[in-house]
Amino acid sequence: MKPLPTLQIDNLSVNFAGSDGPLAAVREVSLAVAGAECVGVVGESGSGKTQLFMAAMGLLARNAAVTGSVRFEGNELLGAAAPLLNRFRGSRLSMIFQDPMTSLTPHMRIGAQLAEVLLHHQQMTRREAWDLARTMLERVRIPDPLRRLQQYPHQLSGGMRQRVMIAMSLLCNPALVIADEPTTALDVTVQAQILDLLRTVRADFGMALILISHDLTVVGSIADRILVMYAGRIVEASPAEELWRAPQHPYSAELLKCVPTLSGPLLSRLATLRGQAPLPHEVGAGCAFAPRCAGATEKCRRERPALSGSAVRQVACHFPLSA
């Protein structure tokens, strides 16, 4: 019998109350993250990738209506009471956000913030908590950890702060870490280091990792499996290697072409997708990508394609690109 997936999301929809009716940010998304795999979620603005996981963790604002099911290690998170959620959040299920400056409390020392997580979720003395915090800072390769523990967030560089966030997410031995654009606000050289750190940490701790990013190359460098989102839905799910080699959804293919390369042939014009992603209220009955798709037909505009395929590879397209 197959082990329980670490995270199982079924038919999750997120609607925000708009002035002219509800706006759908996430539409009936289902996915599963097993054991220790690394899943990359790729999408541009309006894809709903961040709202999807914010909803799963119960972090959305009150004007959001969330339906569906989110099961973490078998426990239903949606609609769960705060005490239950808080048992998981920060310990077994933790999240790393884009801007570490705003996720770390500015007026608390680093050590205090790390210790707070430990003391909240586990039984131990303050002394033990600070020791564990120092150990974790060492594991994320922060030099001179004792001094860092005493410092405030603003005294650290962006890359250093993100390492602290990673340390914080690992403190209680999580089964799943969700990283939302963890390197977007960082310099290129620091980005490479943080990705390397995430890889190491995954190998050491053996937890599952969901990496959300608009940057295909970042996701491609670390993920086992990639989910491509567009206008609130998953349009393609595929092992990373195969997505790079032979994308099936036209959007995935165009997105890959749009990324300018460091070593490929030079282009006099960059590849681009015409138009822009639809706003929530602009999504019609058919395929949301049809207006921008070179191969769109009447059927595409009329009928929305469902996500279908094998257990390993799915695509939501009436005319997927062949391998």
Added chain:
Amino acid sequence: MRGFWHDAASRLRRNPAAVAALLIMLIVMLLAVIGPWLNPNSTDALDWAHVAASPGLASAHWLGTDRLGRDLFVRTLAGTRVSLAIGLVATLVSLVVGISYGAVAGYVGGRTDHLMMRMIEILSGLPLIFFVIFLTVIFGRGSALLFFTIGAIGWLTMARIVRGQTLSIRQREFIEAAIASGAGTARIIVKHVIPNLMGPVIVYATLTVPQIILFESFLSFLGLGIQEPRASLGTLIAAGAGEMEAAPWILLVPGGVLAALLLCLNIFGDGLRDAFDVKER
């Protein structure tokens, strides 16, 4: 390319509460102006036959009379005229002076700003009443003077608010873009800074009007402002307060009009702010 004001006006039109408030205010103002023709009584005529008469639509005095037998309807309308005039003119003066002063100080900064703010602090430190007395002594007791002295004092806080807003607007990227486009200081202040600070300024201005009306009545009470037999809402209310137990309508009529005006002003002020603030809804 429609103007900023045109768009603000059309947004305002779509706000039912603000439109209602504006209509009520306009009706009151209209009544205040055409009042003398509606009712044969004059503001000063003493009707000894109906001293402190209670309101009655069938009677000669629709809203009753005061302690001296003067018709309350007509007097209240006259008082409304005076109070509104003072409130609006004084607010306008404080707006024009306050915005210019505050925007220049905030945008130019440096020593100029320093100097300008010190001047405001000095002026704020002067006891208001002494200042008004001083001006009254020099220029005599006329209502024209009253308008301007009250307005001249009201601009101080307006200037401070505008300067604070200007300081934060100055950091924004579109100001840098305007400089990069070759705009000079004057153009930036007028076209880029001031339109972006109208929100809080308008709201403050609509709150200023009632403050001014109250301040005016205080002055009149001291004998420095509107004097008998002329009336303002403030003096009418002050007089009515003394008659509260015996003849409550003497207070309630002008008081009711003032309360209605203040309410409408606040609602209208909110509507204006929403109309100006393109995104904030």
Added chain:
Amino acid sequence: MSAAILKVSDLSVHYGTHAVVSEVSFDLAAGETVGLVGESGSGKSSLARAILRLIDSSGGSVEWLGEDLLMCSAARMRAKRRELQIVFQDPLASLNPRMSVGDSIAEPLRIFEPGMDAAQRQRLVAAMLQRVGLDASMAGRYPHEFSGGQCQRIGIARAMMLNPKLLICDEAVSSLDVSIQGQIINLLLDLQRETGMAMLFISHNLSIVRHLSHRVLVMFMGRLVEIASRDALFAAPVHPYTRALLSAAALRSPVEPPAEASPKTVGCAYQDRCRYALPLCAASAPPLAALESDLWVACHRAAEPGFRYS
């Protein structure tokens, strides 16, 4: 290559005692696109603003068509602004929220051609909107009604209104989606082809810089560490920092330890992170020196035989 229209010499910018830009010198020729790369703290945005006199500089000169912009009067500088324009990083923030986009685009016309009548101005704005790929009917709308990519087109329209000879793009596409970035860059390339203007393209995204630039300048902690032609830089970077940048951009495993942001007062600014560092590097800061006619590197070891290809 045509003659230089912009000559920056020893330009420095200080915030208090901290040098954000240190003695930067480079030339820019007519019609050329120069990419300026660097990370946060490199000073590249401050450099751009100092060139345009949007911030104060503490030393050096900026010669534009023979005239030093830093020395001329404020009025003269304003007059020069029609030739030097800039597109900013945050498309929405660079537009006045209270002005319709048509008015924002018309602003340069109102400033420099006050005599122009309204009808003519409207025609020019409509034409420019269409040129940047927007509908002319959008002139009456406000910035918040547009997406990031559209706002950037509006910003470009405003900058192009007076046909500038130099367009500085300060991270102009960094905040846009990948699929939109290409649209904006293609637009810039088209405009450059049509007008022959020069471009200074500032970005931390090396891949984009590679596709756009003729030459590339690399900045680190306020200094220029390498100037090279595009092909030379990407094929065989010389300065250790440039190599680290390219390696990181290709997401190859980094070899250097986590960086500490502590500016060095003596010696090369990069010594703490450099795997080629010698005692000499701690003793004196290397000047930007020419290795070849087109290649300048600020590294003590650059001239060593074999170093270039190690």
